[in-house]
Structures are given as structure tokens and as C-alpha cells.
Amino acid sequence: NPPAAWARGMIVNAQGARFVDETLYGASIGLKMVEEQGGKAFLLLDAALRRQVWQELRHERILPFQRYPAMLAMLFGSRAGRTLPELAAKCGFDVSVLETTVAEYNHAATGAAADALGKGVGDMAIIGEGPYQALDISIDAKLEPLPTLTLGGLRVDEETGGVLGVDGETIEGLYAAGRTAIGICSNIYVSGLSSADCTFSGRRAGKAASVAVGF
Numbered sequence: 001n002p003p004a005a006w007a008r009g010m011i012v013n014a015q016g017a018r019f020v021d022e023t024l025y026g027a028s029i030g031l032k033m034v035e036e037q038g039g040k041a042f043l044l045l046d047a048a049l050r051r052q053v054w055q056e057l058r059h060e061r062i063l064p065f066q067r068y069p070a071m072l073a074m075l076f077g078s079r080a081g082r083t084l085p086e087l088a089a090k091c092g093f094d095v096s097v098l099e100t101t102v103a104e105y106n107h108a109a110t111g112a113a114a115d116a117l118g119k120g121v122g123d124m125a126i127i128g129e130g131p132y133q134a135l136d137i138s139i140d141a142k143l144e145p146l147p148t149l150t151l152g153g154l155r156v157d158e159e160t161g162g163v164l165g166v167d168g169e170t171i172e173g174l175y176a177a178g179r180t181a182i183g184i185c186s187n188i189y190v191s192g193l194s195s196a197d198c199t200f201s202g203r204r205a206g207k208a209a210s211v212a213v214g215f
Contacts, residue, residue, distance in 0.1 A: 002066050005052035006043060008125040010105055011137070014040040016093030017101050021119040027189045030139075030146065039139035042091060044102075046127045050074075069145060077143030078135040087132045102127045152186035153179060161205030173212070175205035 001007045007023050020032045022043075033041045045053065053074060057067050081087030084102060088095040108115040109124035137144050154176045155164040161177055162170040178198035185193040 002062055003053045003056035003070060005045075005049050005056055005125075006070075008052075008123060009046075009049050010044045010101065010127060012042050012044055012093070012098070012101060012134075013037045014042075014092065016088060016091075016095070016098030018105065018117060021115075021117045023119060023123045025190060030148075031188055033137075034139060041137050043135040043137050044087075044127065045133045045135070046125075047129050047131055049125055049127075050131075050133055073135050073137075073141075073144040074133070077141060078133050080131050080133045082131045084130070084132060087130075087134055091134050149189065150179060151189060152183070153181045156181045156201075159204075160208035161201055162208060173209075175209055177201040177205045 009022065010018055011020055011022050011029065013019050014037070019037055019041075020029050022029070029041075033039060053070070056062065057070055057074075079087065079090040081090055084099055085095045087093070088098045104116070105124070106126045107113050108119070109121060109126045111121045115121070115124065135144060137146070139146050139148075156162060156176050157164060157170050160170070161175045161181065162172075163174040163176050163181075165171050178201060179194065181201055183197040183201055185197065
């Protein structure tokens with residue numbers, strides 16, 4: 001998001017069960033979706049949230065690269081149903097799982113109980129009247145592009161950035177920096193860490209290389 005109304009809805013897996021706090025950083029949601037849910041996920045909205053989404057998409061602060069993919073997903077990358085059972089049938093959810101998930105989510109959204117996944121009550125919206133919409137946000141969704149990047153890379157000497165061979169010894173004259181080397185965000189990514197990693201590891205490798213050639 002934006003639109004922020006997306007994060008107030010529910011993300012469910014292929015069975016119709018929630019598995020993540022929808023307000024988490026995108027990479028955290030993506031990691032859980034890919035590693036734990038087979039890369040499948042859907043964002044569920046009710047009629048009120050659908051209206052909020054379209055209102056937000058008309059706001060001048062929404063940038064084109066945010067607005068147009070969101071509009072494309074809302075219009076063509078989703079399925080709708082007048083009732084939850086109808087939506088479940090169209091998406092392949094287990095209807096009993098979906099209905100239980102919505103009931104538990106709504107119970108937490110009222111403040112009557114803490115959300116099992118840790119989402120704050122102020123970030124939740126009661127899933128009320130239909131029609132309902134489920135946006136396909138899976139890794140292979142054709143109309144909701146999912147940006148991906150590799151994390152980690154070659155093992156390096158932490159003092160020089162020199163690449164280590166399979167025997168653990170430094171390969172003379174070969175250095176790695178940024179995303180080509182194991183670095184700060186080798187497990188999970190947060191915005192800005194690529195810049196920090198490249199700046200730090202690039203300087204480290206450059207300094208070591210200059211010393212190696214006698215500068």
C-alpha cells in the first residue's frame with residue numbers, strides 16, 4: 001500500500017485463513033507468503049473498503065506507479081462475490097475456514113479481543129457487507145506485479161570483502177559487494193539496506209583492492 005485501505009483488509013491463503021499481520025512491511029508479508037503458503041495469497045475487501053480504496057486512488061498524493069497497478073488489480077486482478085460463500089466458491093477457499101477467519105477478524109476489529117497475529121485494532125476494519133472482493137496477490141499473479149530480489153550471495157572475508165572459495169580461503173583479486181555478497185539483509189530486506197550495504201561493502205572491497213595493488 002498505498003492505498004492504505006488495503007492494509008485494513010484481510011490477507012488470506014489458498015484455504016481462506018489469515019497468516020500474517022497485513023500492516024507488516026511488504027518484504028515480511030512476501031517472505032511468509034512464499035516460504036509458508038506456497039506463494040499464494042489473496043487480499044479480501046468488503047464493500048466499504050472497496051469504496052475507500054477508490055477514494056484513496058483519486059488522491060493527488062498517490063503516485064502513478066502506485067495508482068495504476070492498484071487500479072489494474074482492482075479492476076481485472078480479482079474476483080468478487082455478493083456473499084462470502086460465493087466468493088469462496090470463485091476463489092477455491094474452504095467456505096467454513098473463510099467464514100471463521102472473518103468472524104475472528106471482526107471480533108478483534110471491535111477491540112473485544114487481541115488479534116492473534118498482532119495487528120493493532122486501529123489498523124483493522126470490520127469486514128461487513130458485500131459485495132466482497134479478493135485480489136490475487138500471489139507471486140504468480142498476472143495483474144498484481146510482485147517485485148522480487150535476491151538476498152545474500154557469495155561468502156566473503158569480513159575484513160576485506162574478498163570472496164571465499166569452497167575451501168574457505170580467500171580467492172586472490174576477487175571481491176564482492178552489495179547484493180552479490182552476504183551482507184546486512186541476507187535473510188530479509190528492509191528499504192534502505194541495499195544502499196547501506198553497498199556503501200559499506202563497496203568501500204571495504206575498494207580499500208582492500210587498492211592495498212593489494214599497492215595504492
